[in-house]
Amino acid sequence: MSRFIPVNRHQQYLLPPSVDEWLPANHLARFLVEVIDQLDLSRLTSRYSGRGSAAHHPSVLLALLVYGYATGVFSSRKIERATYDSVAFRFLSAETHPDHDTLAHFRKTFLGELEDLFVQVLSLAQAMKLVRLGQISLDGTKIKANASKHKALSHGHIEKLEAQLREEVQALLQKAAEADGAEEPDGIDLPEELARRQDRLKALAEAKAKIVERVAERDARAQQDYEAKVARREGQRQAGKKPRGQEPKPPETGPKASDQINLTDEESRIMPSHAGFLQGYNSQAAVDVETMLIVATTVSQQTNDKQQVEPMLAEIEKLPEAWGSPKPCWPTRATSAPATCTPAANSRSNR
Incomplete structure (x- = not known):
């Protein structure tokens, strides 16, 4: 006769449960909390007036948005729902439940400040010796706009x-x-x-x-x-x-x-993608090949990635000198052979 593990969904806890115990030690959500705790969020917190009801802390909202985007959850409504349904989101929100309007308003209000936080994250990675610019890979991906084609x-x-x-x-x-x-x-x-x-x-x-x-x-x-x-x-x-x-x-x-x-989003364009055509944008990313960290990004209305090489190189030029100089890569011959990368001969001007 088969034996089965007993299941009782109405079992009472002897001690209060802890969401912290439900996540693996190396979970991405834990890493995000550790990184965000080291960021300077004063430009965000200073924008809160202190009047009215208590607000959700920017570190919580930032963690929810970053984790959501990193795991493919872009909708503020879905992120709000995940703070009830997902252990990782409940851990990040510390058992609070910011509504979708709060999340969307936070993203729109602090769009400029979030770009500065992106640089802070890369600086932390550089201090931890996780990134030093070497071989950089450029690529683009089509992102759907909040509008129907x-x-x-x-x-x-x-x-x-x-x-x-x-x-x-x-x-x-x-x-x-x-x-x-x-x-x-x-x-x-x-x-x-x-x-x-x-x-x-x-x-x-x-x-x-x-x-x-x-x-x-x-x-x-x-x-x-x-x-x-x-x-x-x-x-x-x-x-x-x-x-x-x-x-x-x-x-x-x-x-x-x-x-x-x-008529909904005038700045978006019809873009070809692997799934057909979508109404959206062409997002570009520069990635350090060794660490797989994104070091620069841009968003374009052009569908062709070839036109984005120079704008991306200009973004890389803005990175701190201390991070190092990317290596120029040249094809070994006019075939599909892999590129041979050599250190820059004269610092950043050779990118």
């Missing part, structure tokens, strides 16, 4: 909606003229219907104007590329060489029918 409107679709709304406005005006001669109203609030469509037309016009403004930047870059190609070919001719290929064509300017804007 179905809330995006293309320039072409906006023009169709504008035409449809103008037809509806004319039809309502015609109905209003007919209603003036009728003895009884037909039950439709014509002024309200007209006002609603006029407001929609105004919103669509503003969205179109923003698309045109955004496209102007793209047109300026395309024009610069075109002029550079023309100048390069002209230089070849003056040098007595015949330029290869077809003559460059002037770029087509102005908004295209496919140019989009998202």
Whole structure:
């Protein structure tokens, strides 16, 4: 006959339970608490006025956000729920339960200060000899915005909606003229219907104007590329060489029918990702290969990672000199062979 371990979900504790005993000694949540306790949070605590009800300490809110983001929990509502359901989150919150509004407000209010705390964490890692800049790896990942891609409107679709709304406005005006001669109203609030469509037309016009403004930047870059190609070919001719290929064509300017804007998050863009297309941003990270610590980050609206190399190098340049100098890596040959990394010949200028 089989023997089973007895289970009693109503067993009473002889002593008060301790969440601290439920986490392994090397758990990430314990490490976060130890690191955050060493950070200078005075720029955060000084922003609290002391009036009203007692506030959650910034160290608790910071720990919840960092652990949530590190484990793939980005929603403030899910983090709030995890302070009830997850042992690690309950340990970090010390059995308190900050609501999602508190978490979201904390993140928005202290966004600039959190960047400074990021540098403090790296400084602690450097003091513990966990990081010294050597071989740096750059990579990007698409991050979903807090907006649906179905809330995006293309320039072409906006023009169709504008035409449809103008037809509806004319039809309502015609109905209003007919209603003036009728003895009884037909039950439709014509002024309200007209006002609603006029407001929609105004919103669509503003969205179109923003698309045109955004496209102007793209047109300026395309024009610069075109002029550079023309100048390069002209230089070849003056040098007595015949330029290869077809003559460059002037770029087509102005908004295209496919140019989009998202009505919820105007700064986000449609991004290709491994799971298809998403409404979001292109986040870049520079990682120290030996320790796997992130040493620099940026966020871009460009979908192509190739355009982010120079901005990321500029971010690495801002790191303290004491952290060392990254090693430039050059391919051994024009194949898929691994790169050979050598120490920088003359400090940080060679990155």
